[in-house]
Amino acid sequence: LLPVMNRQPDWHNNLKQEGLDDMTLLSKLNNDEISSNLRKRYDKDIIYTNIGDVLISVNPFKQIPIYTEEILHDYVGRSRLEVPPHVFSIAEATYRAMVSEKENQCVIISGESGAGKTEAAKKIMQYIAAVSGSGGKGGAGVEHVKRIILETNPLLEAFGNAKTLRNNNSSRFGKYFEIQFNAEGDPDGGKITNYLLEKSRVVYQIPGERNFHIFYQFCRGASQQERDEFGIYGPENFSYLVKGETLDVDGMDDIEEYGLVRNAMDVIGITKDEQHNIFRLLASILWIGNVDFVEANEKAAVADMGVLDFVAKLLGVESHFLKAALEVREMETKRGPDQRGTLYKVPLNRVQALAGRDALAKSIYSRLFDWLVERINRAMEKKTVGLVVGVLDIYGFEVFDRNSFEQLCINYVNEKLQQIFIEFTLKSEQDDYVKEGIKWDPIPFFDNKIVCDLIEARVPPGIFPVLDDVCKSVHSQSEGADKALLQRLAACSSNPHFNMRGPAFCIKHYAGDVTYEGAGMVEKNKDTLMKDLLELLQTSNSKFLLALFPEDAGADNGRVTTAGAKIKSQAADLVATLTKCTPHYIRCIKPNDVKQANFFDAPRMLHQIKYLGLLDNIKVRRAGFAFRTVFDRFLKRYYLLSTETCYAAQFIWKGDVLGGCKAIIKAAGIDQTGYQIGKTKMFIRHPETLFALEEVREKYWHNMSTRIKNAFRRYKEFQLECSNRIKNAFRNYKAYKIRCAQTIQGYYRAMKEMSPYYDLRMRNEALIVGKKERRRLSITSVRRFYGDYLDMRTQQPLLDAMGPGANEQVLFSSKGQTIVHPMIKSNKLSPRFVILTTQTLYLIVLKNEKNQLRYLLDRRIAVADISGMTLSPLADDVIAIHCAPTAQESYDVPLVVDFKTE
Numbered sequence: 001l002l003p004v005m006n007r008q009p010d011w012h013n014n015l016k017q018e019g020l021d022d023m024t025l026l027s028k029l030n031n032d033e034i035s036s037n038l039r040k041r042y043d044k045d046i047i048y049t050n051i052g053d054v055l056i057s058v059n060p061f062k063q064i065p066i067y068t069e070e071i072l073h074d075y076v077g078r079s080r081l082e083v084p085p086h087v088f089s090i091a092e093a094t095y096r097a098m099v100s101e102k103e104n105q106c107v108i109i110s111g112e113s114g115a116g117k118t119e120a121a122k123k124i125m126q127y128i129a130a131v132s133g134s135g136g137k138g139g140a141g142v143e144h145v146k147r148i149i150l151e152t153n154p155l156l157e158a159f160g161n162a163k164t165l166r167n168n169n170s171s172r173f174g175k176y177f178e179i180q181f182n183a184e185g186d187p188d189g190g191k192i193t194n195y196l197l198e199k200s201r202v203v204y205q206i207p208g209e210r211n212f213h214i215f216y217q218f219c220r221g222a223s224q225q226e227r228d229e230f231g232i233y234g235p236e237n238f239s240y241l242v243k244g245e246t247l248d249v250d251g252m253d254d255i256e257e258y259g260l261v262r263n264a265m266d267v268i269g270i271t272k273d274e275q276h277n278i279f280r281l282l283a284s285i286l287w288i289g290n291v292d293f294v295e296a297n298e299k300a301a302v303a304d305m306g307v308l309d310f311v312a313k314l315l316g317v318e319s320h321f322l323k324a325a326l327e328v329r330e331m332e333t334k335r336g337p338d339q340r341g342t343l344y345k346v347p348l349n350r351v352q353a354l355a356g357r358d359a360l361a362k363s364i365y366s367r368l369f370d371w372l373v374e375r376i377n378r379a380m381e382k383k384t385v386g387l388v389v390g391v392l393d394i395y396g397f398e399v400f401d402r403n404s405f406e407q408l409c410i411n412y413v414n415e416k417l418q419q420i421f422i423e424f425t426l427k428s429e430q431d432d433y434v435k436e437g438i439k440w441d442p443i444p445f446f447d448n449k450i451v452c453d454l455i456e457a458r459v460p461p462g463i464f465p466v467l468d469d470v471c472k473s474v475h476s477q478s479e480g481a482d483k484a485l486l487q488r489l490a491a492c493s494s495n496p497h498f499n500m501r502g503p504a505f506c507i508k509h510y511a512g513d514v515t516y517e518g519a520g521m522v523e524k525n526k527d528t529l530m531k532d533l534l535e536l537l538q539t540s541n542s543k544f545l546l547a548l549f550p551e552d553a554g555a556d557n558g559r560v561t562t563a564g565a566k567i568k569s570q571a572a573d574l575v576a577t578l579t580k581c582t583p584h585y586i587r588c589i590k591p592n593d594v595k596q597a598n599f600f601d602a603p604r605m606l607h608q609i610k611y612l613g614l615l616d617n618i619k620v621r622r623a624g625f626a627f628r629t630v631f632d633r634f635l636k637r638y639y640l641l642s643t644e645t646c647y648a649a650q651f652i653w654k655g656d657v658l659g660g661c662k663a664i665i666k667a668a669g670i671d672q673t674g675y676q677i678g679k680t681k682m683f684i685r686h687p688e689t690l691f692a693l694e695e696v697r698e699k700y701w702h703n704m705s706t707r708i709k710n711a712f713r714r715y716k717e718f719q720l721e722c723s724n725r726i727k728n729a730f731r732n733y734k735a736y737k738i739r740c741a742q743t744i745q746g747y748y749r750a751m752k753e754m755s756p757y758y759d760l761r762m763r764n765e766a767l768i769v770g771k772k773e774r775r776r777l778s779i780t781s782v783r784r785f786y787g788d789y790l791d792m793r794t795q796q797p798l799l800d801a802m803g804p805g806a807n808e809q810v811l812f813s814s815k816g817q818t819i820v821h822p823m824i825k826s827n828k829l830s831p832r833f834v835i836l837t838t839q840t841l842y843l844i845v846l847k848n849e850k851n852q853l854r855y856l857l858d859r860r861i862a863v864a865d866i867s868g869m870t871l872s873p874l875a876d877d878v879i880a881i882h883c884a885p886t887a888q889e890s891y892d893v894p895l896v897v898d899f900k901t902e
Helices: 031-043 069-074 087-101 117-131 140-160 213-221 224-230 254-268 272-289 305-315 319-327 350-380 405-436 449-456 463-473 478-494 521-526 531-537 543-548 563-579 602-611 614-623 631-641 657-668 687-734 736-754 758-768 796-807
Strands: 048-051 054-058 105-111 174-181 187-195 293-296 299-302 328-333 342-347 387-393 498-501 504-509 512-517 582-589 627-630 675-677 681-684 810-820 828-837 840-848 853-862 866-871 878-883 893-897
Touching: 031 048, 031 054, 031 602, 031 614, 048 614, 054 087, 069 117, 087 105, 087 117, 087 387, 087 582, 105 117, 105 405, 105 563, 117 140, 117 174, 117 387, 117 582, 140 174, 140 187, 140 213, 140 254, 140 350, 187 350, 187 563, 213 254, 213 272, 224 272, 254 350, 272 305, 272 350, 272 543, 293 350, 299 305, 299 319, 299 350, 305 319, 319 328, 319 350, 319 531, 328 531, 350 531, 350 543, 387 563, 405 449, 405 504, 405 512, 405 521, 405 563, 405 582, 405 681, 449 463, 449 504, 463 478, 463 521, 463 563, 478 498, 478 504, 478 521, 521 563, 582 602, 602 614, 627 631, 631 657, 631 681, 631 687, 657 675, 657 687, 681 687, 687 736, 796 828, 796 840, 796 853, 828 893
Parallel strands: 054 582, 105 387, 105 582
Antiparallel strands: 048 054, 174 187, 174 387, 293 299, 328 342, 498 504, 504 512, 627 681, 675 681, 810 828, 810 893, 828 840, 840 853, 866 878, 878 893
C-alpha cells in the first residue's frame, strides 16, 4: 500500500471536488452546507472531517485502506494542521498532550448505533500502542500491557457485541478503557469500566438480530472434546440462538473469531481451568434455553427431564433442586422487619416458569461478563496510577419500533454524554468569555440539561426515581406494577419534553422523540435474581460459579440496588471521571440505516447533523479562541520568547504576570486581532499562532544547546591547536636532520628502484641521448616511467572497448593523438587512448553516437606485427609505429604521445 500522500483517495483536497478538511472554513453556515461538504468527501472515500479539534467520522460500511503502518507513521509527531483529518490525528493529539502537559486525557466517542464508534475506539488504542513504549524502560512489561490492551478488543467484542438491525457488530454494553502510563509515557497498566450489559439479548432477539457473538463462535469453533463434554452442536439446535431467525453475519467468520478469542484469553493470562469454566457456563446457558415446560391446571412442569439433568450437571447442582427452583416459587410473609414470617411454596404457571428460567440465564451471563472484565483488569493492574488516557466506547442512541427499559438507559447515558459535549465545547466556552470580559457574540444552542433532569432528577421526581419508588412500594404481579408506574409518571407531564401516550410515554431527546413502553419496566428495573434460584446456585459444586454469586441468599437488608439507580450512579461516576480529563471528541455519523456502502441518505444525515449540533459547534469555533490559559501559566511556558523575561534560559521578569505576558506577545509579533487579554487569562484566537509559539519555544532550547556545544567545541579546538603547534614545532626542530637525510635517500631510491621500468629507461636513454632534442623535464634523473598512467583497473568503459583483450596485462596506457585524413579537408590530429599490453597495442576513440558518448576500438595491432618505431630528432612528441608487411593492416600509425620515449 502506498503512503497516505500518494494513494487514492488523494488526501490533498481539491476544494470543488472533495470539500473542506475543516468545516469552520465553510463560506456559508447552514446544515445543508455541512451535509453537502460531508457528501463530497464521502463520495471520494474521505470519511474524516474536522470542526476545529472535533473529528467527524462517517461510517463507510466498507474497508478503506487508510489504517496501514505507513499512514500511521505519517501522523506521529504531527499537529492537526499538518495532516489530513484522521482518527490517528486525534490519537496523536491525545497522547502528546498527556506527555507534554502531564495531564489526564480522554477521547469521547459518540453517535448512533452503527455509526462506527467501536472501530474508532479500536483505532485509537492501536495508535497509542504503536507509538508508545518505544525506547522506554518498561521493556517486556510494557510490551505485555500493550498486547493485553489490543487483545481486549476481540475478547470483549465476542462477549459484549451482537448483530442488530442497524449494525453487524453493535456494542451491547458500554466501556470506558483507561490506559495508564508511567513517567516515560509508556503504557504499564489499564482499567476497564463496563456499563449496562444488554443481558435481555441472551434470551430474546427480534427478527434479523443475533445473540452475543460468543455463542455462535463457540457452537462452530469448539473442539471435539468440548462438544462431547458440554453437549455443543450447531447454533440452530439452541432455542436462545434462533429467536432472531439469523445465524450468520456478512463478513464475519465465527470459527476464525473463536480462534482469536481463545488466543486473547491466553495473552491476557486467563488460565486453562478458567477458560474451561467459562465455556462450561456458556454451554449451561444454551441448554437452559432448551428447558421447556408443559402446563396442567395452571402448574408448570419440566417437559424433558433429560435436558434438565444435563443442565444440572453443567451447573454442578442436584437435578431435583433445579426442577423445584424452576417450577415453584418460595414466598415469605412478614409482619414486621425483625419478625420471622411464614413460608409458602407457590406453583408457577408456564409463563412464570419461563420467566424464571430466562432470569437464571441472564443472571449467569451478566455475572460472567462482569467477571471477565474484572479478570482483564487484574491482568493490567498496577499499584500506583500515573497519567491516564481514557477511551469511551459506549452504546449509541437507539430508537426502535418497540422501546423498553434498555433503550431508556442507553439513551439516558447518551444524553449525559451530549451534556458533557455541550458543557465543554459550547456552554463552558461562552461562559468563559463572559467571565473574562472578552468581546464575543453569544451563540444560541439547545442545552439538554432539562432532558437529563427529566430522567434522573429527584425534585421534581424524574423517571428513574419514580421507577425505584414503584419497585419498593408495589409487590403485586407485573401488570399491576406497570399500571402503578404509568400513573405516577403522569406527574412528569409538566416537563415540556415528556408526554404520556396511553400505556407508553414519549421523551423528546436531543436526537429525536422516542416512545417507551411501560410494560415490563418495573421488573427489568428490579434487576434481582429470585431467592430460590440464588439458593440453588449456591449449592453448586463449581467454585467458579459460586464465586460469581457470593451474596447471602438469606440476607435481607432492604437495600436492593435497582438497574436504574445503578446506571444513574455509573453515569455520574463517568461524568466525574471525564471532567477530570482534557477531552477530545469524535462524533460518529452513519450515512444510511441499511448498512450499505456508497449510499448517502441526505435526510438521515441532515437529522444527525442537526441533533449533534454541528452547526452550533462551527459557529462557536469560528467566533471563539483556539487556546486560553491563565497569565501565570502563559508566562512560565513562553518566557523564553522575550529578552525582557529571559536571559540565557533564566527567568528574569520582576514585574506583574500580565506585563510579562504582554512582553511575550510583543516579542512574538502577534497581530492584535490574533489574541485578547481577559481578566485572568490570555486568549489566542488561531491555532496557527499557538503552533508558532510552540515552535519558537522549542527552537530556543535547540539553539541554546547548539550555542553551548559550539562554544565548548571551539574552546577544546583552541586547546588542541595550541598543543599541536608546540608539539609540531618541537618535532620539526628535532626531525630536521632526519628529514633531510630521508629526502636524499628518497630521491636516490626513486632514481634507482621506485620506477617499475627503471632499467628499461636507462637502456633506452643511451639510444636517444645526442640524437633528439630534449626538454628539461626529460632528463633521466627527473622523470620516472610508470607505464599505466590511465590506471586501467578503474577504467571499465575502456576495458569493455578492448573486448577480449581486457584480461591482458597492461604495460602502458596514456592519452594521445593520431593523424586522420578527412575527405577533401587537410589532415588533422584526433584524440585516442593508447593502451599497450603484453600482446596487443590498442587505439580507442571516444565518439558521439545519437547524442550518447561511447568508447569504440579504433585499431588493434598485435605486438608481433610491429616491426619498429621512429622518433623525429626534434623536440616534439611524434612517434611512428611501423607495421610488418605481413600484418592484417600493414599501414603505419603516427601518434603524438607525451610519454613517447617510455
